[in-house]
Amino acid sequence: MKARQVGRIRLTLRARLTLVYGGLFIAGGALLLALTYSMVQQAIPDGDQIFQGFKQSGEEVPLPDEDPLVQSQNLRIFATGKLWQEALDTLRNQGIQALAVVGMGTFGLGWVVAGRMLRPLQRITDTAAQIAESPAADKGLHQRIKVSGPRDELRDLAETFNRMLERLDHSFDGQRAFVSNASHELRTPLTVTRALLEVAVHRKDASADVRLLGETLLEVNARHERLIEGLLLLMRSDRELAERSYMDLADVAEHVAAQTPAGGVAVTADCEEAPTRGEPVLLERLAQNLVENAIRYNTAADGWVRVTTRRDGDTAVLEVANSGPVVPAFEVEGLFEPFRRLGTERLATASKGAGLGLSIVRAVATAHAGHATAAARPEGGLTVTVTLPAAPD
16 A cells, blocks of 8 residues: 655744744633633522522511512522523623634734744845855855844844855955966966977977977876866856857857867767857857767777757756766766866876866856756766756747
8 A cells, every 4th residue: 555645734934923923812812711701600609699698688587488579589589690691601602702803813913923023034034045046156145134123133143144144255255366366377387388398399309208208298287287277267157157148059069079089989969959048158168078078088999979959948958978987876976076086086197187077067057057967877977967048039
């Protein structure tokens, strides 16, 4: 028998406060009504007490029980007791009705009061959501919560949150400025080093050992240059895009697939229309990184790379699949971290790439309000999927 899962009802804090306010009022009102009913009921004398008090209240000799006057007074006394019972019934019934009506009003008033009390907390939530959803973290952290109202716990929370945002903002700005300055400063010596090595390698009197050493150093220097370029591109792609142009991912993917050196790997492109809006240079670099990675981390024989694009509802999809070594599923997400490569914690060798390819892909996709994910193929290799908001028709 298949078990049925019943979804839990999620109540907001405002709704819970309203229920607490209304519930306390109903409970207090019901207790007050019960106490009032009990006290009035205990204060009412019974019929015998009233009759005996009536016979003993005057100075004359009490009349016999069979006297018609006594019987008439007795009837009036019993009628008075019935009136007391009717009054108690009215107190109970109408009291419950009045409590129900006023309780409904209390729930409505509690809803309004809870909303006004939680308004600063809602501003904090909205600001945090805007920062989390901002494609550019350096701009999202500039936002602050407007603080107003009395000095209470919620205002202290808002001011603490603003101070935290300010410190994070300064920290991110300092980190980005350092990466930018360091990358630019390192470009010049690397360019000079490459020029000197090329001159030494291509000299006519250079020995075979000098040529071999020069070519090895050129490869190391080229890797460092790619690393610097990748850092600059990663820093640039993590910022908000100032301008977005209409472009088709199919054109970008076909161009990159045709122009990227394959080195014996079969590269095929099956691209359907996938319109989007973005920065052409960054999106072309995104596709280029995907194709280069798919070619670089492939099998030595019979390797292949398949590039596809399509439109899926409100998203434009770019997908690159390749053959290659088997990738454990738990290592797939780590490949998107900077300087990470399959099988190593940090990139420590000069072989293959700089370890920034997929990091740049995800950063560019995030800057365009999209997503980049990867899935390991059971027979080996990866399927990397990039989804971006589709451009309107």
